[in-house]
Structures are given as C-alpha cells and as structure tokens.
Amino acid sequence: MSRSLPNIIITGTPGVGKTLHCELLAERVPGMKHLSVNDVVKEKECHEGYDEEFQSWIVDEDKLLDTIEEQVKAGGCIIDWHACDLFPKSWIDLVVVLRVDHTTLYDRLKARNYPENKLQENLDSEIMEVLLQEARDSYDEEIVVELQSNDTEDMESNVDRIEAWIPQRNYGEGPGSGRIVKEDDYSDNKIDISNNEQNPKPSLWRVLNVISNTVPRKALKMAHDIRQQVNFITGNKNKLTEVKAILEPAIQVDSRALDLIEVQAATMEEVTIDKCRRAADLVMGPVLVEDTCLCFDALNDLPGPYILGHDGLNKLLAGHEDKSAKAVCTFAYSAGPGHEPILFQGITEGKIVPARGPANFGWDPIFEYEGKTYAEMTKEEKNKISHRFKALQKLQAWFKLQLTT
Numbered sequence: 001m002s003r004s005l006p007n008i009i010i011t012g013t014p015g016v017g018k019t020l021h022c023e024l025l026a027e028r029v030p031g032m033k034h035l036s037v038n039d040v041v042k043e044k045e046c047h048e049g050y051d052e053e054f055q056s057w058i059v060d061e062d063k064l065l066d067t068i069e070e071q072v073k074a075g076g077c078i079i080d081w082h083a084c085d086l087f088p089k090s091w092i093d094l095v096v097v098l099r100v101d102h103t104t105l106y107d108r109l110k111a112r113n114y115p116e117n118k119l120q121e122n123l124d125s126e127i128m129e130v131l132l133q134e135a136r137d138s139y140d141e142e143i144v145v146e147l148q149s150n151d152t153e154d155m156e157s158n159v160d161r162i163e164a165w166i167p168q169r170n171y172g173e174g175p176g177s178g179r180i181v182k183e184d185d186y187s188d189n190k191i192d193i194s195n196n197e198q199n200p201k202p203s204l205w206r207v208l209n210v211i212s213n214t215v216p217r218k219a220l221k222m223a224h225d226i227r228q229q230v231n232f233i234t235g236n237k238n239k240l241t242e243v244k245a246i247l248e249p250a251i252q253v254d255s256r257a258l259d260l261i262e263v264q265a266a267t268m269e270e271v272t273i274d275k276c277r278r279a280a281d282l283v284m285g286p287v288l289v290e291d292t293c294l295c296f297d298a299l300n301d302l303p304g305p306y307i308l309g310h311d312g313l314n315k316l317l318a319g320h321e322d323k324s325a326k327a328v329c330t331f332a333y334s335a336g337p338g339h340e341p342i343l344f345q346g347i348t349e350g351k352i353v354p355a356r357g358p359a360n361f362g363w364d365p366i367f368e369y370e371g372k373t374y375a376e377m378t379k380e381e382k383n384k385i386s387h388r389f390k391a392l393q394k395l396q397a398w399f400k401l402q403l404t405t
C-alpha cells in the first residue's frame with residue numbers, strides 16, 4: 001500500500017526526548033501526526049497488567065499492532081516508542097534513534113523519580129546502545145539514523161533535519177521507495193555497529209517491553225518552555241525596549257542587533273516577509289522581525305514603508321486638509337530557514353500634528369492619538385494602545401495556541 005507521507009519511528013531509551021521531538025515535528029509538518037504508543041497502550045488497554053517492580057505497564061504487542069495498523073498504513077505517523085522491532089518493516093520509512101550522554105540521562109531519569117533498578121537498566125541500555133542495535137537489526141541500515149539529543153539546540157537541529165528529509169512522494173512501495181536519508185547526509189553521524197554476539201538485548205528485554213508513564217508530562221513542559229521565547233532581530237533599540245516591555249515575562253525576548261536589508265517598492269507585508277527570511281537565514285534559527293509604516297489617508301496610504309524624518313512627514317501633508325494617519329506594525333515570525341513567515345499586524349489610527357513631546361523615538365512627537373502624541377504619553381500608556389502592542393497581542397495569542405494544540 002502506498003502512502004503520500006512517511007511513517008517515522010522516533011525511538012531511544014526513556015528520557016532521550018522522543019516525545020518532544022515528535023511533537024515539534026508534528027507541529028511543523030502538515031499531515032504528520034504524533035502517535036504516542038504510551039498513550040495508545042493505556043487508552044486502548046493494550047497491556048497485560050502492571051509491573052510493580054518496574055512501575056510500568058507490560059505491553060500486549062499483538063493487540064497494540066492491531067489497534068494502530070489502519071492508522072499507520074495510511075502514513076504520516078511519527079511513532080513515539082522506546083522499542084521499534086515490533087513494527088513490520090513495510091510500515092516504516094525512517095527510524096531515528098535518539099542518543100543522550102549518560103550523565104544527562106541520569107539527571108533526567110532521576111528528576112522523574114524512576115526507581116533505582118529501572119533507572120540503572122535504562123542507563124545500561126543507553127550505554128550498551130541497545131536500541132540502536134535493535135533498530136539496526138530490525139530495519140534496512142539506510143533508513144536508520146542516530147542523532148544526539150542532549151539539549152534543546154540538538155533537538156531543534158534534529159527536527160530541522162528530519163523535516164528537510166520529508167519529501168512528498170509515494171512511500172511504502174517496495175524497498176527503498178520511501179528512502180529519506182542518504183548515507184552522505186549522515187557521514188558525520190556514522191553508526192558504528194558493534195558485534196552482534198555481544199548484543200545485550202536478552203538480558204535487558206524488560207526495558208524494551210515496558211512503558212514509562214512519566215515521559216510525556218516532563219517533555220510537554222519542556223516544549224512549553226522552549227516555545228515561550230523569541231529571538232527578535234532589529235537594529236532599533238527603541239523597538240526592542242517596547243517589545244520587551246509588552247511581551248516579558250510571558251515570552252522571553254532575546255535579541256540580535258542586525259541591520260537587515262529591506263526590499264523597496266513592495267507592500268509592507270512583502271517587506272516584512274523578505275526581512276524575516278533574511279534574518280532566519282542569517283541566524284540559522286527561529287526569528288522575529290518587525291517593520292513599521294505610517295500611512296496617510298490623504299495620500300492613499302503613502303508613505304507606507306518609505307518613512308522619512310518627521311519634518312519631511314509633516315511637509316508631505318502640508319497641502320492636505322485630512323491629517324489622519326495609521327501607524328501599522330507588522331511582525332513576522334519564522335521557525336527557521338525555509339519556514340514560511342507568519343504575520344501579525346496591528347494598526348493604531350491617529351493624526352499627524354506639529355511635533356509635541358520629547359523626540360526620543362522616530363515620529364512619536366507628530367503622531368497624535370486621542371489628544372496626546374505618542375511622545376507625550378508615558379511608556380506604559382503608549383504600550384497599551386500602540387500599533388506595536390496590537391500586533392504583539394496577536395502574536396501572543398498565536399503562541400498560546402501553539403501550546404495548546
């Protein structure tokens with residue numbers, strides 16, 4: 001049976017960060033779904049009871065396979081499980097084995113209050129590469145990939161790589177048809193297959209056949225922490241101060257002061273999208289950028305992106321009765337190079353007046369809103385009604401949505 005999206009197993013010893021990888025990937029790639037075997041086992045009762053010593057459910061593999069067969073055969077599943085040999089070869093297009101430093105794993109499992117025996121067996125399993133061996137034994141070598149998962153940077157780059165390797169084609173039509181990972185791509189992650197006779201699998205079978213009921217909660221919390229942060233790229237200190245004042249502490253604002261080229265002769269949305277793509281390419285990661293425009297009703301929304309000094313702005317309107325203007329702020333967020341920017345726009349309507357108030361920030365002294373120019377307002381006042389505030393409200397709502405879906 002062919003499928004248009006691949007099935008990917010993300011495996012590794014409990015505590016390597018499987019769930020978090022699966023969730024981020026599912027969020028990034030339309031059509032791909034996170035299939036948590038932990039949850040299926042519990043919800044559909046695919047188990048043979050509870051192992052008190054290991055504080056884990058004992059999985060009924062046949063029942064599990066029957067339960068998920070239809071879903072997996074349709075494709076687009078990211079299977080989250082710390083064993084992989086039970087899934088038929090024909091179902092699977094890529095197997096990612098996550099690896100972690102032993103000390104990091106110890107700390108993570110300790111934080112989950114694993115009983116000492118379970119903790120030790122998991123550590124042994126990681127040290128002896130049990131799951132890597134199992135993946136190698138169960139699937140064609142070319143679809144098995146080993147990736148480090150020690151910190152959030154590793155995770156971001158792993159998810160980027162897996163995403164980049166999900167091409168649109170028919171999977172599951174004979175050997176190699178859904179092959180995603182090329183040997184060359186992974187020359188820096190080459191897997192050393194140790195001698196099969198020393199395979200420690202039999203003595204550690206329990207680790208592979210029991211499930212932990214503590215993985216998802218911690219991982220979810222990590223996901224939340226990660227996504228509550230933005231890297232705001234701007235050359236404008238005043239903007240940064242306002243963005244921080246509006247978003248923090250709910251969303252942490254880190255920043256890099258880069259002067260980005262702004263394309264000319266385009267709509268404000270195009271200017272911002274282009275700026276965002278450049279920023280993501282430059283920093284090779286997630287970015288937030290912003291572009292602000294002033295639009296005069298009398299001039300059919302000009303100057304728009306072509307803002308002059310505020311003297312020039314007043315002169316532009318000299319011959320016009322209508323002094324009404326819109327301050328428009330467009331933020332663009334990209335998850336990284338190659339990711340389509342998402343736009344958040346805020347508009348505050350006011351009028352252009354002769355300058356009043358301190359000239360600290362651009363055209364603040366000449367933009368009047370309900371009797372006060374931006375420059376006459378306190379920072380708090382401006383940040384409650386400004387174009388920037390309104391755009392950031394939308395961004396915050398979107399961030400919240402990401403956390404709950």
Ligand SMILES: O=P(O)(O)OP(=O)(O)OP(=O)(O)OC[C@H]1O[C@@H](n2cnc3c(O)ncnc32)[C@H](O)[C@@H]1O
Pocket residue numbers: 233234235236239258259260290291292293307361362363364374388
């Ligand atoms: O690095 P970036 O973020 O692009 O910063 P920039 O200073 O180039 O900013 P824009 O192109 O978005 O803005 C065009 C002009 O509008 C001014 N400006 C932006 N937001 C403003 C605000 O809230 N109040 C007053 N002036 C503002 C800003 O100082 C610039 O001179």
Ligand SMILES: [Mg+2]
Pocket residue numbers: 262
């Ligand atoms: Mg600029």
